[in-house]
Amino acid sequence: MDPVLELQAAILSRLKSQAGVTALVGQKIYDTPPVGATMPYISIGPGNYVTEDVDCVYGGEAMIQVDCWSDASVLSEVRLVAGAVRSALRGWEPSLATNAVVTFDHWRTDYIEDEQIRQASIRYTAIIEEP
Numbered sequence: 001m002d003p004v005l006e007l008q009a010a011i012l013s014r015l016k017s018q019a020g021v022t023a024l025v026g027q028k029i030y031d032t033p034p035v036g037a038t039m040p041y042i043s044i045g046p047g048n049y050v051t052e053d054v055d056c057v058y059g060g061e062a063m064i065q066v067d068c069w070s071d072a073s074v075l076s077e078v079r080l081v082a083g084a085v086r087s088a089l090r091g092w093e094p095s096l097a098t099n100a101v102v103t104f105d106h107w108r109t110d111y112i113e114d115e116q117i118r119q120a121s122i123r124y125t126a127i128i129e130e131p
Helices: 003-016 019-025 076-089
Strands: 041-051 058-070 100-114 117-130
Touching: 003 019, 003 041, 003 058, 003 076, 003 117, 019 041, 019 076, 058 076, 076 100, 076 117
Parallel strands: none
Antiparallel strands: 041 058, 058 117, 100 117
């Protein structure tokens, strides 16, 4: 299985199981949000995977983005959701069925305002070993 896809599924599952996250967005945590989804919600953003095979060990480094969205008139709502996401994933060691996560770390969070929409772009990096 694709390492980033498997990690993405684990992240979605983790966020949907965390009371601190669901208290703010309910179960509105999506791979791709449906048309007309009400805000606030969380979705998976872009990612990438760089192969770093060494000797007989196959794997690489993944970057995956978790996006938080709000249409509130102030940034505080999206900042609260982003904080809940970071708390839910802090110290978490994702367990995958096919691949193995060696490290999973928060890299950075950016806050973006675009007219009526507020976004938090939270990026994580992971070192993943493939079978």
